[in-house]
Amino acid sequence: MPSGPTGLPNLTGFDAPARKRELRGWARRVRDAEPARERAAADARVAARVRETVAWRRAGLVLAYLSFGSEVQTRGLVRDAWAAGKRVAVPRCDAAARRMAWVELDSLEGLVPGAFGIEEPPADAPALDDGRLGEDTVALVPGLLFDRAGMRLGYGGGYYDRFLVGFAGMSLGLCRASQLVGSLAGLGALGPHDLPVDVVCAG
DSSP states (O other), X not given: OOOOOOOOOOOTTOOHHHHHHHHHHHHHHHHHHSOHHHHHHHHHHHHHHHHHSHHHHHOSEEEEOOOOTTSOOOHHHHHHHHHTTOEEEEEEEETTTTEEEEEEEXXXXXXXXXXXXXXXXXXXXXXXXXXXXXXXXXXXXOOSEEETTSOEEOOSSOXXXXXXXXXXXXXXXXXXXXXXXXXXXXXXOOOTTXXXXXXXXXX
16 A cells, blocks of 8 residues: 655644644645546545444444545445445535434435535435434444544544544545555644544545
8 A cells, every 4th residue: 555645845833733734735736636547445444444344344323424535435335335325415415513413324315415516415305303313323434534533634624523422333545555544643634633533435
């Protein structure tokens, strides 16, 4: 496996929020510049690692983000979950409250652009009760960078950090090897509200 990203920006003298902003811009550029064929091959490896986890095999409900742009692709995993008889829910974002509601899907048809241009269920689709997302639930978590301790650099909205605080299931961070760093803490890019995922599935 590749050792991870190289050419990290020089962040000397920055505080954590500034470091995060700098790293986000850098990580987006690196991810967007990867050739489509390499991204597809890496995403296939990520999906294989997800399917190999005990959490995935045991899960009755999968909380899956719908990949956007150059993110690790998830629609294949959504279809795999349905084929295995699992339920699937995807997030609908409330940009004003900076929170997500999970809405169950049985098809990838009928989705609409959300607050960030990402496909999501329409506003009238009923949301699941967060209190019932138990130990048989697995969440696929996106990020711009992950480290080997499971810490993640997200997009800055805090949606997943707020969700993970009370999540009783298993969280799987999805990333390509090029998005995996040794330590986000070592880069000074962790804040007091950042939470790790349980398992990083890197490909």
